[in-house]
Amino acid sequence: AARLLVYKAAWLIDQGRANPSLSSAAKLFASETAVMVTYEALQIFGGYGYSKEYDIERYYRDARVGTIYExxxxxxxMVIARTLMGKVKR
Known part of the structure; x- marks a missing residue:
């Protein structure tokens, strides 16, 4: 689902019809899903998950940065909410 959201947002940008709300939703969903999945993997690995001998600790760090970067x-x-609030008629 995250991949398709990112593809859709990128496709719209390529078509010259950028949708900031969709782009924000794609980044939000993809980055938070990556954190959730890698965190669960870290829990499965237990103490080994924090060891640099296993790649899972790097995957988690990389995923966590995704929720901050850009x-x-x-x-x-906030971007999503502002877009939605702008579409609500008062």
Whole structure:
């Protein structure tokens, strides 16, 4: 699902119809899903998950950076909310 959201957002940008809300939703969903999945893997590995001998600790660090780099998850939520609030008729 995350991959398809990213592809859709990128395709719209290529078509000249950029959608900031969709781009933010794609980044938010993809980055938070990556953190959730790698965190669960880290839990499965237990203490070994924190050891540099196994790649899982690097995967988790890389996923965590994704929620911060190019706009935090909170900033992405604000972009989505502003777009939605702009579409609500008062």
């Amino acid at each position: 706009g935090t998850s909170e900033a992405q939520r």
